[in-house]
Amino acid sequence: MARRHGAELDTAIRTAVLTLLAEHGPGGVTMEAVAAAARTSKPVLYRRWPDRASLLRDTLMRIATTAIPHADTGSFRGDTLAVLRGWAALFTGPDAAVLKAAVAAAAHDPELTAAFRDDVIGWRKREMAALLQRGIDRGEVRRDVPVEIARELGQSVLWHRLLITGDPITEDLLVALVDDVLVPFVAPR
Structure with a gap:
């Protein structure tokens, strides 16, 4: 078997991580298990991740x-709709089961909790704050908008549907969230 490098190896490793996470929770994601599933070696993994x-x-x-x-x-509405469509595609696509497994497992794994909260959710909070600031700069968002609430409103509905209710996440829902909830909430008065 030829050695894989670059994007091919990276894809194999990440696929192995996601598969192990979905099937066995974070405890199943060991360097040994990932190496075996990705058909590579532990030293290859340790060269990239400590x-x-x-x-x-x-x-x-x-x-x-x-x-x-x-x-x-170019617009608050467009930016927000793009973000919600990204979440919707993720939540309804092939990685949805992995996300559910990661969130459920995080309750029992402090490392995974920290990684998810600090890195993934932390990144989204920073990005949504920047999105809101762009809206403020363009005059589409009021200067006194409560950023800590506005940045989570639409996304929290999607997370709730993914993790709690199982209700569908549709394009109509996304447009209604943006046009009927988010834009009116942040609009200058």
Whole structure:
């Protein structure tokens, strides 16, 4: 078997992490198990990540940063809709089971909890604050908007549907969240 490098190896490793996480929870994501599942060696993993927590954190961050858009579309509405569509695609796509497993397992794994809260959710909070600031700068968002609430409103509905109710996440829901809840909430008065 030829040695894999670059993107091919990276994909195999990250797929192994996600598969192990979904099937066995974070405790199943060991360097040995990932190496075996990705058909590589532990030294290859240790050259890139110092430990399993770093590997988990990096994999979760990669999912979030590639799935959730963070570019400026030119409007608060467009930016927010793009973010919610990214979450919706993630929550209804092949990684939905992994996200559910990661969140459920985090209650019993302080390393995973820290990685998810500090890195993935922390990154989203910073990105949403920047999105709101762009809206303020364009005059679409009032200067006194409570950022800590506005940055979570739409996303929290999607997380609730993913983890609690199981209700569908549809395009109509996304548009209603943006047009009927978020834009009116942040609009200058």
